[in-house]
Amino acid sequence: MTESLLAGLNPEQRAAVTLPHESALILAGAGSGKTRVLTTRIAYLIQTHQASPHNILAVTFTNKAAKEMLTRLAAMLPINVSGMWIGTFHGLCNRLLRTHYRDANLPQLFQILDSQDQQAAIKRLLKSLNIDDEKYPPKSVQNFINSNKEAGHRAGDLSAHDPFTRRLIELFAAYDEQCQREGVVDFAELLLRCYELLSRNEALREHYRNRFTHILVDEFQDTNRLQYRWLHLLAGPQAAVFAVGDDDQSIYAFRGANVGNMREFERDFNARQIIRLEQNYRSHGHILNAANALIKQNSERLGKNLWTSEGEGEPIRVFEAASDNEEADFIVDEVKNLQREEGVNLSDIALLYRSNAQSRVLEHKLFNAGVPYRVYGGLRFFERQEIKHALAYLRLIANQNDDGAFLRVVNFPPRGIGARTIENLQDASQAAGVSLWQAASGGAVSGRGGASLQAFVHLIAQAREATQGLPLAELVEHVLAVSTLIEHYEASKGESERVENLNELVNAAAAFEQEVRQEEEIEGLAGFLSHASLEAGEHQAGSGQDALQLMTVHAAKGLEFYAVFVSGLEEGLFPHDQSFNDADGIQEERRLMYVAITRARRRLYLTHAQSRMLHGQVRYGLASRFLEELPQNVLKAVGSRSRPMASSWNTGGWNDGWRSNSRSYDEPAPFRPKDDTPVSGGFHIGQNVSHAKFGIGVVIGSEGYGDDVRLQIKFAVGTKWLSLKYAKLDPA
DNA sequence: TAACATTCCGTTTTT
């Protein structure tokens, strides 16, 4: 009966899925069917009655991966998977801490700080202690605290010999006290608290150890020290830990990921064997050969060689441009050709770069050429200012001691509570050792500001009263209404998007109640607020339109595309300057390049430019060393198709290695909206337009696509960004 | 308090 589950698996995949009850490391190469193995393993355990859904714990890094796993599992098994413990490290810890909040010494409705909130909390702390934030930048303090927590250290565990570090440790301690007082918990704290809870409380630990006989971990190479120890603690001696990962795709060392965990796993978890998944179902041969050859240059690998039963496929195309502009022109041309002549969907083409700053030239050219594109990264839904404000009201209703939330909205929208009043309030609360809310409701501040404060306290208290027992969506609606946030944004020009987002928040609450709630088994407001912190939402509202995918190489991990462009392959950019210091840095960059290459199914372009505008200066970069580390026989130097290479330069022809002397795009070619070039939103860069209020102007920039296009226009009165959706623009 | 000027900074990023 398990045959249908196992059908179509290759021998290694099958071996992994059907392993006996023991810990094992699965080295899963790019495109080797990792997620399939993971989910099939779970289904297999359940179907063969080696475990019930109750006995399984599966950990991922992103909510997306967790959701994907649940979806696939639901398709494989005739059971309700929604109650299963499948989630992110942070999500699962949150669940545990909510269940055992008393043992964890937390208020029932503790709130979760995202990085933004945490930084704000630190700034506040520094201010209250009168500490110079020049000498102790909040960012560094935050980093100090988080990296220590991620190493499992509390302030009390640390010692220092220099006064500077001693001060940092004091700040660490003071920060934790502040959080405890306010009933808030940051991301690292979520894990550390949970770890401490389990290690301190033996009964609880044994309970979960007995329950989770099978623990499965995705992206194991990305675990940090604390996550590793958490797994080790929870697994105990009996559990079988199924760790899936790829050391060659470890690209998050900079944020604490420790590849060493993979090497130590065998010893610490008594793993009997390592299973290698090396058959790649994604890419053609040349692409894999390039990837294999590149990654071979790294030391201390666990070792792995990808292969495919498909053919070699096309050579990898290498293009050298004279400038970043020319590079972008080339890419735009090739994308159009792929789309028009080969019928490739734009959404099946990715444009990758090392750092976000590189997207701007590319976007500019794409917009001008009328190629729809979507940029990944940037602000996400729950990170937007207006949403944060709304959430702060909600947080205050759930927990009045949340000073961060209090300060965020006490005078937003403006209600006559100035900096002076707030200072007085803070002094009073500090003196009395109570929260801002308590101080305010106790009438700690007198005068006009004091009266306004009373009104605010009253507003929140009323809202709290009025929303008791209301369904989540109605609760949110009510709070939005009394906060007057929407009115505020409606009254100010150019903020209509914020109004839309606030209305969308009500939908998000309704959706949460319907879908997520049963899965997370954390109810009501606290659940929704956790959800908002732990899952910040989509980067951009997907317009659903077929669009070229622009993103950093980091963001591309786990994805695949028919065609991939890796741009900016220059020394200093990719590999990045700041990786030159240590050998590990370069190795991580190389792994990054490995990730980039292995995203491509059929076609891969590697491009670099001799000169590039960076930080307002022209930089001249040599071709990336990674280009030279690739086997030359899988590469093909290309020029542009639409404008042949200047033959007088091209002494060597097209195929002598990857170097080419293309000068084809050097010439100006300012705008070419003539013949067949479609133009986004009916406008193009350089075009003269007229606006009712600002008069005549010229389009000098753009961003977004579809119904989200914004144009940068230089008017006599100055340069403005206008949304095509709202601004009335006419060609002039 | 909002609009405007100035300064500073500049991988990668999920939770």
Add this chain to the structure above:
DNA sequence: CGGAATGTTA
């Protein structure tokens, strides 16, 4: 160069 984050002024 361009943005974010301050600082300054009406």
